[in-house]
Amino acid sequence: MPNESYLGTVFINSKQQIIMKNAAILLTGLLLVSTFLSCKSNAVIKEYTPSNSQLYQTILAMDKTFFDAYNTWNLEAQASIYADDIEFFHDQGGLMTSKTDIIEATKKNICGKVTRELISGSVEVYPINNYGAVQIGYHKFYNNQEPDAESVASKFIAVWHLDNGNWKMTRVISLH
Numbered sequence: 001m002p003n004e005s006y007l008g009t010v011f012i013n014s015k016q017q018i019i020m021k022n023a024a025i026l027l028t029g030l031l032l033v034s035t036f037l038s039c040k041s042n043a044v045i046k047e048y049t050p051s052n053s054q055l056y057q058t059i060l061a062m063d064k065t066f067f068d069a070y071n072t073w074n075l076e077a078q079a080s081i082y083a084d085d086i087e088f089f090h091d092q093g094g095l096m097t098s099k100t101d102i103i104e105a106t107k108k109n110i111c112g113k114v115t116r117e118l119i120s121g122s123v124e125v126y127p128i129n130n131y132g133a134v135q136i137g138y139h140k141f142y143n144n145q146e147p148d149a150e151s152v153a154s155k156f157i158a159v160w161h162l163d164n165g166n167w168k169m170t171r172v173i174s175l176h
Helices: 014-042 053-071 075-081 099-109
Strands: 004-007 010-013 082-090 094-096 114-118 124-128 132-143 154-163 166-174
Touching: 053 075, 053 114, 053 124, 053 132, 053 154, 053 166, 075 082, 075 099, 075 166, 082 099, 094 099
Parallel strands: 082 166
Antiparallel strands: 004 010, 082 094, 114 132, 124 132, 132 154, 154 166
């Protein structure tokens, strides 16, 4: 019997095999979706409330200080906030680990061309014991060369280290 397989005592032709495979794939997919939905429905995501309001306000103030310098092209002030061992991860540009290179790229690509706006109410700050804090939020960048260009909110993560009373940005993840 050409194009048939033996399955127990029943012979199944090629078309039936394809139908059975597709049915098995569909059933597996439905099972996975069902499992995901049942897990998701049990998940409770609480509205964010800072666990330490003083730390939250401090990090918001550091964010403002840094991005006021960014928006006014004060490269010295930006450099003073970046840690010497900064790691800057950009989803489109990759990883930069040189503070000098980051400042030079900012000078070349940002100064006079781009401004940043923090999206009010989007920031979350979490303490990192014996280190500092993690800041997560959304912001928009505006192209000053194209004032009518749409600005889309993007997510960022910044890791802040409290070093001898000074806050330094040690890690940045910028997602667009």
